[in-house]
Amino acid sequence: MNTTTPDSPAIEVRGLRRRYGRGTTAFEAVRGLDLEVPRGSVTALLGVNGAGKTSTLEVIEGLAPASDGEVRVLGLDPIAQRADVRRRTGVLLQSSGFSGELTVRETLQMWAGLVSDPRPVDEALAMLDLADRGGVRVRALSGGEVRRLDLAVTLLGHPEVVMLDEPTTGLDPESRRDVWRLLQQLRDQGTTILLTTHYLEEAEVLAEHVSIMAAGRIVKAGTPAELAEGHPSTISFATPDGVTLPPLEAQVAVDGATTRIETLELQDTLTDLLGWAARHGVRLEQLDARHASLESIFLAVADETSHHRAAAGDPASLEGATR
Numbered sequence: 538m539n540t541t542t543p544d545s546p547a548i549e550v551r552g553l554r555r556r557y558g559r560g561t562t563a564f565e566a567v568r569g570l571d572l573e574v575p576r577g578s579v580t581a582l583l584g585v586n587g588a589g590k591t592s593t594l595e596v597i598e599g600l601a602p603a604s605d606g607e608v609r610v611l612g613l614d615p616i617a618q619r620a621d622v623r624r625r626t627g628v629l630l631q632s633s634g635f636s637g638e639l640t641v642r643e644t645l646q647m648w649a650g651l652v653s654d655p656r657p658v659d660e661a662l663a664m665l666d667l668a669d670r671g672g673v674r675v676r677a678l679s680g681g682e683v684r685r686l687d688l689a690v691t692l693l694g695h696p697e698v699v700m701l702d703e704p705t706t707g708l709d710p711e712s713r714r715d716v717w718r719l720l721q722q723l724r725d726q727g728t729t730i731l732l733t734t735h736y737l738e739e740a741e742v743l744a745e746h747v748s749i750m751a752a753g754r755i756v757k758a759g760t761p762a763e764l765a766e767g768h769p770s771t772i773s774f775a776t777p778d779g780v781t782l783p784p785l786e787a788q789v790a791v792d793g794a795t796t797r798i799e800t801l802e803l804q805d806t807l808t809d810l811l812g813w814a815a816r817h818g819v820r821l822e823q824l825d826a827r828h829a830s831l832e833s834i835f836l837a838v839a840d841e842t843s844h845h846r847a848a849a850g851d852p853a854s855l856e857g858a859t860r
């Protein structure tokens with residue numbers, strides 16, 4: 538991890554461990570985590586509450602030391618070379634610490650004073666759709682507006698790498714989509730983005746790489762398509778009256794007025810189904826066919842992990858799954 542080339546990952550983590558406390562009360566929140574974030578990509582770190590996402594991000598951000606393992610950001614050690622790393626990265630924490638008395642514009646001006654070559658404040662305001670809120674005191678902003686101000690501050694210094702802990706929590710659906718567009722633009726301009734989110738659609742829309750964490754470890758990682766392998770696709774339609782479906786090599790369930798078919802061979806099953814419907818003149822109302830969503834994959838992984846840990850007698854299995 539000591540040499541950097543233009544192709545080397547923007548973030549590299551090897552064998553990361555992070556412990557809180559000491560002695561008998563010590564708790565290991567990160568338990569040997571490996572992660573690579575390629576340059577110019579969006580990587581999403583997913584996991585149930587308490588999986589260890591923030592504990593991991595804080596070490597990568599240089600805000601906390603690792604108990605063990607190695608972290609490099611742009612080839613640099615985020616603690617030993619903190620100043621260099623901070624200059625080239627933007628960090629969005631889960632909660633901000635702005636003064637409520639300053640206006641939005643004053644807040645951005647203050648933070649711009651701490652960054653070399655900052656974006657003009659008006660540009661930062663416009664990027665986060667805050668142009669008409671510049672004169673408003675921070676304490677009068679809505680939660681979603683504070684989040685957008687936080688993002689504007691994060692992006693002030695044209696960071697090469699941004700690390701965002703739940704960037705769109707508290708935003709309404711329209712603002713969330715605006716932020717997605719902004720992050721996509723930044724990625725297209727070459728910015729590397731590592732984010733955590735509980736919105737699986739967000740990861741689905743934005744991320745080329747997804748890593749799912751459970752109990753301090755990465756339990757699944759890959760592109761969304763790689764993660765979907767082995768997870769069934771779903772076909773659904775309004776159950777037609779008075780007809781019996783043909784035998785299909787798939788799992789069929791009639792749930793109220795809807796028939797749901799789960800299959801690992803979406804094209805073959807759909808071909809069989811539509812061929813049968815055409816031959817028998819059956820109209821399949823509300824027909825829908827879709828690949829496994831990240832949500833169904835995530836839930837399957839969370840469920841599997843919880844069961845494994847419960848079987849191993851780990852009390853944290855229930856803790857993580859229910860909080």
Ligand SMILES: Nc1ncnc2c1ncn2[C@@H]1O[C@H](COP(=O)(O)OP(=O)(O)OP(=O)(O)O)[C@@H](O)[C@H]1O
Nearest residue numbers: 557558564566584585586587588589590591592593
């Ligand atoms: N300062 C601390 N002292 C002791 N334990 C902590 C501390 N901070 C976090 N933890 C524990 O470490 C574990 C991981 O927490 P962390 O905040 O990293 O999870 P997370 O995946 O980010 O969760 P969330 O999705 O809720 O933000 C949790 O069990 C949490 O209670």
